[in-house]
Amino acid sequence: MKKGQISLFIIIGVVIVFIIGILFFFRSQILKSELEKQSDSIQVVPEQLRPVKQEIDNCISEVSRQGLEIIGFQGGYIDLPKDLLPRSSFNQFSNSLQVMQDSETAYWFYEDINGVQKNQVQTKKQIEFSLNDYIKSNLDTCLVSLETFRDEGYEINFKDKIDVDSKIQDQFIEILVDYPVEISYKGIGKIINSHYSKIDAPLGQLYDLGVDVVNSNNKIYFIENKTLDVLAVYSDIPYTGQSLNCVPRVWLKQDIEKNLKNYIDINIRSIKVKNNLGTNAGTYFMLETSKAYNDIDTNFYFSKEWPFELKINGDEEVLEEDPIIAGNNPATKLLFGIFCFNSYQFVYDIKFPVLVQLTKNGYTLQFAVQSIIQKNQPRINRAVFENIESDENRFCTASKTSNVIYALNFENGASLEDASVKVKCISSICDVGKTKLQGQESYLDALTPSCLNAEIIASKEGFNDAVTIANTNEQGSINLELKPKHNLKAELKVIENGQVRSLYDNENVLVQFIDSDDNYAVTIDKNIESTELIAGSYDASSFLIVSGLNITLSGTDVEKCVDIPKSGVLGLVGLKDRKCFSTKIDPLNVDQVISGGDKFGLELFKDDLSTASKIVIYVTKNPTPESIEELKNEINLIETNSNNPEFKLPQLT
DSSP: OHHHHHHHHHHHHHHHHHHHHHHHHHHHHHHSOHHHHHHTTSOOOOGGGHHHHHHHHHHHHHHHHHHHHHHHHTTSOSSOOOOSSOSSSSSSSTTEEEEETTEEEEEEEEEOTTSOEEEOOOOHHHHHHHHHHHHHHHHHHHGGGGHHHHHTTOEEEEOSOOEEEEEEOSSEEEEEEEEEEEEEETTEEEEEEEEEEEEEOOHHHHHHHHHHHHHHHHHHOHHHHHHHHHHHHOTTSOOEEEEOOSSOOEEEHHHHHHHHHHHHHHHHHTOEETTSBTOOSOGGGEEOOSSOOTTOEEEEEOOTTSOOEEEETTTOSEEEOEEOOOOSOHHHHHHHHHSOOEEEEOOEEEEEEEEEEEEETTEEEEEEEEEEEETTEEOOOOOOOOSOOOSOOTGGGSOEEEEEEEEEETTTOOBOSSOEEEEEETTEEEEEEEOEEETTEEEEEEEEEOOTTEEEEEEOTTBOOEEEEEOTTSOEEEEEEEOBOEEEEEEEEEEETTEEEOOOTTEEEEEEEEETTTTEEEEEOTTOOEEEEOSEEEEEEEEEEEEEEEEEEBOEEEEEEEEEEOSTHHHHTTOEEEEEEEEEEOOEEEEEEEEEEEEEEEEEOHHHHHHOSEEEEEEEBOOOOOBHHHHHHHHHHHHHGGGSTTOOOOEEO
16 A cells, blocks of 8 residues: 555655646747747758858857947947937037947937937847848958868858847847858768857846936936036026125126036036946936836936037127115115125026946946027927837736727828827837728727826828827727828929029938927938928928038137126226127138028928929028037027018928
8 A cells, every 4th residue: 555655655756757848848939939930940960061061150140249349339220320410519518429430320319400309219120120131231341251161172152131039128139130151061961051140238127228218207306306406506607586786796708607517527527327236426416217227237327528508698708797786775776785696597498418338247238319498498398209118017907998090181081091090108008900991981990008198199001190289098989180291202492592503413401391280200312303292381491502612611709708897995986898709710621511591481382292293492592601600600690581571481392
């Protein structure tokens, strides 16, 4: 009986161990990525051919690491996006930060030259595509090393074209290269179709933290508030206050800017992300993100050599205290007869870049953001992240409510088929489906995530996205009107001395139409043959850029004079001294300048667009600037050119 019981227990134990083993096997298979599963099909390579296979794998790893390094240092980009206007004194910030002489990184949040706030973050999928392209373009350069094996008698023949697929994971990147190669040596041959590589680089985790950092800063204006604290705390930065000096104090803007840069530098370097490595800075300098990233080193940098925009009280170069007048009260008259009393309160507009560096296991992802102060307040955030992926989006799987959603053509009211619908709640974006033809109408009857004041977004090819606000925690019907895009041939003309002409070879025109109400914008230059416009009200701007000049703009001396009270008793009776301050601006060598342009409002109606095939855009030519002062005045001319009798609005034909 006892022996039987022991045997039964042994059998049960073996069965349990077997079941656990089976479960672990299937779990490992389930958890494998698609690329890893594909890699399992790669054939076993004979030992004599392995050195060649190893060299190919080494090349794939080497080129992949090169691409990942570029992606890390350029803010997720292999090729940085080009700005509409070239970097210049007028567009010093541009859409990327020149960290060093030959090193740039993308802004993930910035304000362009027209004051439009933009987020410029690639999705993980977009990063994967750019990495794929980089590997395809550069792999053959590395594979030149295979010539050594050919010299030793190996026959190595690649077939077909390269196809690359990559997948960004939290701690590594998977690379699968489809590039069939036939290898033979001393009678032994093999065709190897695919090559798999896994690169240890925590790009996925660093990316998630980076998006979290920017979102958190955009919510609470962390960096902007630290900048405002600098204005308020440091005594040699005149912000607001009083003094009992009989001679009102005077400050030069250039001195304020120098001191401000020093203090910003000190404070920005102290910022850390909470629950990250090196967070010993104190609570004041800790930026809190939505979740903890305990093993990542985060650093924030500002350089006094980077672009910096400072305006005080509009754009005053010299600032002074205002004497306070006693009034008619005898007591205050007596007091101010003994003491002098002054006050000041200056209005600051500040813009500067901050470099964010995230590092783990020797791999770095960096990007830039702009800190913007507008009239002593953090900028109003008008930019929102779109298309930012979330690996775990609990909101999308939370409680859901049935809603019927219609996507309608704005111009004729017809329901649209195959329109994609998304629901956005705070920072979460969920796909809920597409409209389908059901009977006589197209609509989407779907379970939507429950949210108060959710953004419902409808998208369809050939139409501008439509957005409406609705409460999705209640059943109902939601209508979205999409404006169709009208494809128009674009023709650019220059108005010079009252005459209309075509562009010269060394001229280019950059035009931007912005419809803020519909969140729609297009850009046109002479290399763009056509554009797509929707009906709406646009803020339009154009710039005429002349290249190939190779000229030197003469420098200038700027003098600012103010009247300040005389010192001592003479100042009390109203006598003043006139003091002047000079600033020298050095000559500037340029090969291209802005030499014209316009800013104007434009209304485009649906009836006009529906019958048009072309838009003709006119830009006003100004005299070519020959000095820095004339270059500065160019923007003022562009602002007022629309008042010129020669100015012409774009024409639809």
